[in-house]
Amino acid sequence: MVNFYKSILTVEMRSLIDMHAQSFSKIPGVVIIHETLNWTVVYMSERGLNQLGISLEEVCNLTNAEYYSRFFNTEDAKDYVPKIGAFLHANNKEDTLSYYQQLKFPGMDNWRWHLSSTKIFFRDKANIPVLSITVSIPIDAMHHMAVKADRLLEENNFLRNNYNNFLKLSKREKTILKEIALGKSSIEIAAELHISPTTVDTHRRNVRYKLGTKSSFEISKYARAFDLI
Structure with a gap:
């Protein structure tokens, strides 16, 4: 029996959580149940509470903003x-959403990557989602996965920060950006697009000016972040 419940939970919801609580404790990860209106925690398995150094009552009384700012990297949360x-x-009844999260536990300086999967756990009589369930598993031991997650986060942050610059490019300039990122010369690009090398050089200057880039590395970052290559 779970010792603390938020008042938002109905008897039916509480019984459902109680019915599965013992199984949740055996899962090799952390189980979190959120209410879907304000996305606050209404249940967390003992493993997660121990990692966060917090009681069930304390974590359930945190607001959404308090919970995320205290334990999660807000950049990848965006x-x-x-x-x-x-x-x-x-x-959708059977769908599951998976995503990466970075958490920082009390007494630790570094973020730890987790792979989390969320599914709707309870719907009301009108078939509206009321509770969601998430299973979160650390991936630090899977070094290649952590490296990939770091790269994806970096690209997502770059995309958000430079989206307005990218919108300044015309369709032709985006094509030129892609070809530059692939390492092609003005002569090669001109032959492929059936335009003069002089025109390509003009496009290259415009692309660099609009994006504020000075190096081929920055050009490549734009091309990768915006799925041109």
């Missing part, structure tokens, strides 16, 4: 939080 909202709105 990427997955909207996806969770869209997932709940779609309200």
Whole structure:
């Protein structure tokens, strides 16, 4: 029996959580149940509470903002939080949403990558999602996965920070950007696009000016972040 419940939970919801609580404790990860209106925690398995150094009552009394600012990297949260909202709105019975999260535990200086998967756990009589369930598993031991997650986060942050600059490019300039990132010369690009090398050079200057780039490395970052290569 779970010792603390938020008042938002109905008897039916509490019984459902109690019924599965013992199984949740055996899962090799942390189980978190959120209410979907304000996205606050209403249940967390003992493993997660121990990692965060907090009681169930304390974590359930945290607001959404307090919870995320205290334990999560807010930069990568900007990427997955909207996806969770869209997932709940779609309200598909069998769908599961997976995403990476970075958490920092008390007494630790470094972020730890986790792979989390969320599913709708309880719907009301109108079939509206009321509770979601998430299983979160650390991936630090899978070094290649952590490196990949770091790279994806870096690209997502770069995309958000430079989206307005990218919008300044014309369709032709985006094509030129892609070809530059692939290491092609003005003569090669001109032959491929059936334009003069002089025109290509003009486009190259315009691309660098609009993006504020000075190096081929920066050009490549734009091309990767915006899925041109």
